[in-house]
Amino acid sequence: MIRGLDDATPFHDLFATHPRLTDLVLAPDGTRLIASVQTINGQGNRHVSRLWEVDPAGERESRLVARSAQGDFAPAFDADGTLLFLSGRANTDSAAEESKSESESQGVGLWALPDRGEARQIAQHPGGISAFAVAKDARTVAYTADLLPGAVNAEAxxxxxxxxxxxxxxxxxxEATATCALGAGPGPDEPHTFVLHPDGAPVNAGSQGLAGPGDMALSPDGSLVAHVRAATGRAPDTNVxxxxxxxxxxxxxxxSRPGHQYYRSEFTADGSALVCQRQREETYDTEWRVTLVAFDLASGEETDLLPEFDNWPWPGRAVLSPIPGDATLWFTGDERGHRPIFRRDADGTVTRLTASGAYAALCVSPDGTTLYALRSTIESPPQAVRLDAVTADQHPAFLKGPGALTPLPGTLTEVHVEADDGFPLRAWLALPEGASAERPAPLIVAPHGGPQMSWSAWTWLWNPWPFAARGYAVLLPDPALSTGYGQRMQERGRGQYGGQPYRDLIALTDAALARDDLDATRTGLVGWSYGGYLANRAATLTDRFKAIVTHAGMWNLEAFQLDTDLHAYFRKIFGDPRTQRERYEANSPHFHAAKVTTPMLIVHAGKDHRVPMGQALSLHSDLQRLGTPVSFLHFPDEGHGIGAPNHIRLMYETVLNFLDHHVLGQVVSGDPRP
Known part of the structure; x- marks a missing residue:
């Protein structure tokens, strides 16, 4: 399943329809490695998943899992090696189906696929199941599904x-503030944790609230289940x-701990402790900080497992040693434009195991000696790899799995510069084929979202290579508040979304344009989410860019912190606009709308709860009122990102046409010129 360029199809069309490798799980005996691969459906309007088997030894070609169907996703293995997954496929038990109402028959169910025989549904719930977890040594499964207030089980x-x-x-x-999860409506349904034992009815283990739907774990023997739920009372920055x-x-x-939230729980192999990610969110006075902690289930003691680790990698879910009594764990986290795998030994020593690349979906062999993961880079989509579980700074062995994309229409390098406060900055730079001093390429600057993120991994949204295929160089800067540069990077940007991060962005842009293969007279700026905010901010502070594209970006911070699904979080950063007015005046672009002269293209979606539509409407209204050239590309049914393949193609083509016209001075058919 390898696709590349051809002369007839634009790169962004191939890019939008290319298979995507998303999950990777290892069987309990280490003999089977299963991946989820997303492809587009026949209508071309959404991605659908199917399960593939990858040879852990790397000798055989990957193949579709026998009797897997289109729409199967989120694979896992139970204790006896049976493959479990979620799927919306129809239940073949016709008698059972006929006895259900329309509500009960809809949604995603939990399925089991043995080595021999057909798949069978082992759990279903009205409206569907959204996530599940398995016990390592027992045939017990926990899953997340919704209940309305007043209902105690699926029947009610x-x-x-x-x-x-x-x-x-x-x-x-x-009767309380309405909240909603990213991309979903604000209830009234609430996710609950259910536990399913062999030959038993599901047990309701409690509400998860909206603190972390689907975030749960089972002890190895299946006797305990862990999940997180929202704290009661006025504590939006705390969960339990x-x-x-x-x-x-x-x-x-x-x-629980006031002012902190916990995610991605995992029981140790002997069931004596629970390891979680602990997160202290940013406020105006304190930086965002993330670590891994362990809860001793006997004493209740909480231990910080990474007290001296200043890479600030935003450690993900810990993968724990499968050997009882062994305190070794592995995790991933951003580091200077990469996302390595780190190993923590029992004595607290942390070792970086990978030299380059960004890793995800980490799993460990039963003897703890081998790791499997998905590896990507800015210039390579996720691929399945195998690594040694001990060796530092190694390069992985690539397995014969689906998902590679070759060739790319350019090359990747780095840009380095010192910030105005002396902090060392870096960025990736994608150069199109043929860029040279004789033929300098136009430059597009693309700040990332977040802001606590980094350009470290392949992305399907705002990827640089469709731009490079059109002849643009693309700068991918990591300004203040980016992850992977130590806690100092957070301190530099705390409380000033539009201050130090913007100055870092400009410093990296100037450093890139000092190259003789880039054209400083032809530049554009594009950004999504927080990157969209920086694009809006830049539009009010400089006219150096020929065109600006802002996707899901904040414009009026006062209105934004009232409307977003994370209103409590953003209010902690900026405070009450009636009493901390100066913070909004210093950071909100809308105060300076009259200074915008650069043509702008707004991209926004109707179901965006993170940055609601009002931000785009306000920006569009302000610029139209002031006579600034502006266009608005609206996706009524998308959320904070753009997911449908047909929409992705349209977005790239519209954005590229807009840039071609305003940055290159071309007249392009279909260009959304204001």
Whole structure:
């Protein structure tokens, strides 16, 4: 499944339809490695997943999993090696299906696929199951599914759904602030944790709230289940880790810390402790900080596992040693434009195991000696690899899996410069083929989202290579607040979204344009989410760019912090606009709308809850009122990102035409000129 360029199809068309490798799981005995591969459906309007088998030894070619169907995703293995996954496929038990209502028959179910025989559904829930976890040594499964207030199980939930359908009413009365998860509506359904034992009915182990839907773990013997839920009362910056009896649902332990949130729980191999990611979110006065902690289930003691680790890599889910009594763990995190795998030994020593690349979907062999993962770079989509679990700064062995994309229309290098406060900055620079002193390329600057993110991995949204295929160089800067540069990088940008990060962006742009193969007279700026905010900010502070594209970017920070699904989080950063007015005046671009002279293209979606549509409408209205050239590309049914393949192609083509016209001075058919 390798695709490359041809002379007839634009690169962004191939890019939008290319298969995507998303998950990787290893069987308990280490003999089977299963990946999820997303391809587009026949209509070309969405991605659908299918399961592939990858040879862990790297000798055989990958192949489709026998009896897997289109739409199977999120694979995992149970204790006896049976492959489990989520799927919306129809249940072949016709008698069972006929007894269900319309509500109960819809949604994603949990399925089991043995080595021999057909797949069978082992759990279903009205509206579907969104995530699941398995016990290492027992045939116990936990899963996340919704309940309406007042419902204690799936049957009661289905009855309430039928009542709402019969009444033809979908109104909701909130007695607290309405919140919603990214890309979803604000309830009234709430995710709950259910535990399914062999030959038993699902046990409701409690509500997860909206603190971390799907974030759960089972102890190796299946006796305990852990999940997180929102803290009660006025504590939006705090959540609670709940450890419950997996048979009765009764709470056994709870852990919390004011001002902190916990995610991605995992039990140790002997079941004595729970390892989590602990996150202290940014405020105006404190920096964002993330670490890994362990909760001792006997004493209740919490231990920071990375107290001296200043790479600030935003460690992801810890992968723990499968050997009881062994405290070794592995994790990934950003580091200077890469996302290495790190190993933490029992004595606290941390070793970087990989020399380059960005790693995800990490899994470890049963004897703890071998790692498997998905590896990507800015210039390579995710591919399955094998690594030694001990050796420092190694290069992986690539397995014969799907997902490679070759060739790319250019080359990748780096840009380095010192910031105005002396901090060393770096960025990736994608150069198009043929860029030289004789033929300098136009430059597009593309700040990342976040802001706590880094250009370290392949991305399917705002990827640099469709621009390079059109002849543009693309600068991918990591300004203040980026991850992977130590805690100082967070301190530099704290409380000033439009201050030091913007100055870093300009410093890296100037450093790139000092190259003789780039054309300083033909430049553009594009950004998504926080990068869209920086694009809006730049539009009010400089006219050096010929064109600016802002996708899902903040414009009016006062209105934004009231409307976003993370309103409590952003209010901590900027404060009450009535009493901390100076923070908004210093950071909100809308105060300086009259200074915008650069032509702008706004990209925004109607179902964006993170940066609501009002931000785009306000920006568009302000620029139209002031006579600034502006166009608006609206996707009514998308969320904070653009996911549908047909929409991705349209977005790239529209943006490229806009840049071709304003940066290159071309007249392009279909160009959205203001």
């Amino acid at each position: 939930y289905a009855a309430l759904l039928r009542e709402r359908e019969s009444a033809m009413v979908n109104a909701v009365l909130y 880790v709940v450890v419950a009896d997996a048979t009765t649902g009764i709470q056994r332990h709870t852990f």
